[in-house]
Amino acid sequence: MSFAQPHPAGPAGSRPGKAKRPTWHWVVLGGCSLLALLIALGVAGLVGYQILNRGNPQDTLENFYTSMENGDCRLFEESTTEEYRQTTQLDDCATFETMTSQMGALDYTVDERVNRQGYAIFEVTETYQRDGQDVEAQLRFYVRRFEGGWFVDGVEVVDAPTTG
CATH class of the missing domain: 3.10.450.50 (Nuclear Transport Factor 2; Chain: A,)
Structure with a gap:
């Protein structure tokens, strides 16, 4: 008489119907984030150099x-x-x-x-x-x-x- 049957348990932390992202996706995302961070640090360094090198x-x-x-x-x-x-x-x-x-x-x-x-x-x-x-x-x-x-x-x- 029970209408709701429990779903079989899957891997820990997974939700039914959602596929796991592939490893290459995380590598690309990490690489893009690192590249953006390096560009931001480069721009900040250049601006800082220009400010400090203005002379007196x-x-x-x-x-x-x-x-x-x-x-x-x-x-x-x-x-x-x-x-x-x-x-x-x-x-x-x-x-x-x-x-x-x-x-x-x-x-x-x-x-x-x-x-x-x-x-x-x-x-x-x-x-x-x-x-x-x-x-x-x-x-x-x-x-x-x-x-x-x-x-x-x-x-x-x-x-x-x-x-x-």
């Missing part, structure tokens, strides 16, 4: 002052834009070396740094000697980011040099 505008400013102090024309060219060199008429090494050979000790202090879109703007107090007297000037440096690096693109005199 402070280093560019330091290179600029080092080039002026040592008369290093190559370092000067590496830390400034072509437009800046043309504007200041220091677009060839002979002129640059003549100008820097007349300079004495040059010291600077960064008073403030402001970041703008594509620029880092530095307020700098520059100290040097002229005719045996200390001279102090307030300058504003515009360090521009382009072509994967930072370059001095302009200098503005904030307060005229004063002797002290």
Whole structure:
């Protein structure tokens, strides 16, 4: 009198009417997952490298002052834009070396740094000697980011040099 007969038990965990997936299916699925993970890690690594390798505008400013102090024309060219060199008429090494050979000790202090879109703007107090007297000037440096690096693109005199 019983209408419902129990189904015969199959392998543990199997359901009636559902076929087991073949092994190759799991291998393909695992391979695709691994490939997607490797691509994601590669993209994350590339983005991280680009972020960390952007350079530092402070280093560019330091290179600029080092080039002026040592008369290093190559370092000067590496830390400034072509437009800046043309504007200041220091677009060839002979002129640059003549100008820097007349300079004495040059010291600077960064008073403030402001970041703008594509620029880092530095307020700098520059100290040097002229005719045996200390001279102090307030300058504003515009360090521009382009072509994967930072370059001095302009200098503005904030307060005229004063002797002290």
